[in-house]
Amino acid sequence: MRILVVGAGATGGYFGGRLLQAGRDVTFLVRPGRARVLRERGLRIVGLGEQTVLEPEVVLAGEIEGPYDLILLTVKESGLAAAVDDLAPAVGPGTLIVPVLNGMRQIDLLVERFGEEAVLGGIAYVMTTLDDFGDVLRLAGMHRLAYGRRDGSVDEQVRAVHAALSDAGFETVLSEHVASAMWSKWTFIASLGAVNVLGGGSVGDVAAAPGGKTLAEAVVDEAAAVAAAAGYPVSAAERDTYRAMLTEDGSADTSSLFRDFGAGLPVEAEQIFGDLVARAEEFGVAVPLLRAVAVRLRVHNARTSNRA
Ligand SMILES: NC(=O)C1=CN([C@@H]2O[C@H](COP(=O)(O)OP(=O)(O)OC[C@H]3O[C@@H](n4cnc5c(N)ncnc54)[C@H](OP(=O)(O)O)[C@@H]3O)[C@@H](O)[C@H]2O)C=CC1
Numbered sequence: 001m002r003i004l005v006v007g008a009g010a011t012g013g014y015f016g017g018r019l020l021q022a023g024r025d026v027t028f029l030v031r032p033g034r035a036r037v038l039r040e041r042g043l044r045i046v047g048l049g050e051q052t053v054l055e056p057e058v059v060l061a062g063e064i065e066g067p068y069d070l071i072l073l074t075v076k077e078s079g080l081a082a083a084v085d086d087l088a089p090a091v092g093p094g095t096l097i098v099p100v101l102n103g104m105r106q107i108d109l110l111v112e113r114f115g116e117e118a119v120l121g122g123i124a125y126v127m128t129t130l131d132d133f134g135d136v137l138r139l140a141g142m143h144r145l146a147y148g149r150r151d152g153s154v155d156e157q158v159r160a161v162h163a164a165l166s167d168a169g170f171e172t173v174l175s176e177h178v179a180s181a182m183w184s185k186w187t188f189i190a191s192l193g194a195v196n197v198l199g200g201g202s203v204g205d206v207a208a209a210p211g212g213k214t215l216a217e218a219v220v221d222e223a224a225a226v227a228a229a230a231g232y233p234v235s236a237a238e239r240d241t242y243r244a245m246l247t248e249d250g251s252a253d254t255s256s257l258f259r260d261f262g263a264g265l266p267v268e269a270e271q272i273f274g275d276l277v278a279r280a281e282e283f284g285v286a287v288p289l290l291r292a293v294a295v296r297l298r299v300h301n302a303r304t305s306n307r308a
């Protein structure tokens, strides 16, 4: 199966790198700066005691010759619209696309462009970042990719994708509930980001402040109310888990969004917050805390782009 990984950053470099390491037929669609780094240093996966160096096949936009069987879309919000244009020549009648972005907006964009049949749901459960050298740095041991048709059906084409992604050094889940799982992860990631941004620190920092735990529970409730209104309720058990994780004393947890925020880098304001607030408005769900985070992050993004 010919696999095109769009983006070779923290998630694309990790999962694509593992697939390459396992001998799968992988090509990375990258932009010129990243292509240079990959050609000079190779694609490196480091951290947790590992130093893997791989020699990836890379293509630039405009160099794609014909369709791929599977496309793993691993860009962030800021790169999404252009990446959808760039990957279009790789989409043929039998191509399946697995996006791993947090949130749901990517699904609407991809379906509008390539049709319902071509677009699977996808979730990356991993904690990676690019270090100062451009290497993929693992920050935690979890590494799981979940995907499946959003209506829960399983056909030969999806099974073939599952086979192509499996046994490559990370866990894979062919999910019959991927849309619910995406909403659940969105609920969690938005809640974690909101706790960090509104509270100005890690989960433990916020939990230690009077009123901090109440704030954390309130953001979980807001995000979960939107998921429920969308028809993907987070189960009571998951909600309790999220509440417990986000009020844990001493927890150093922060979201990658908050780490980027702290580092003065652009963040996924629309993908993770703006879109959630827009959907809440559509459903008539009040989300004052999430709305405040969206505004704060928009101001941050405007400032970062003014500096660039
Ligand atoms: N990192 C993590 O631990 C996790 C991230 N996620 C989610 O996964 C998504 C991707 O995040 P992550 O991998 O961390 O992001 P990164 O910024 O590390 O990687 C994205 C890569 O996409 C590349 N890119 C952007 N536009 C294009 C394009 N048109 N063509 C080719 N490459 C392009 C960028 O390349 P360039 O170098 O040219 O800018 C960049 O290297 C986000 O939605 C994030 O929220 C989900 C779970 C965990």
Ligand SMILES: CC(C)(CO)C(=O)C(=O)O
Pocket (backbone or CB within 6 Å): 102, 124, 125, 126, 127, 189, 254, 255, 256, 257
């Ligand atoms: C919380 C985590 C690491 C889960 O995969 C994530 O998605 C993020 O920080 O952006």
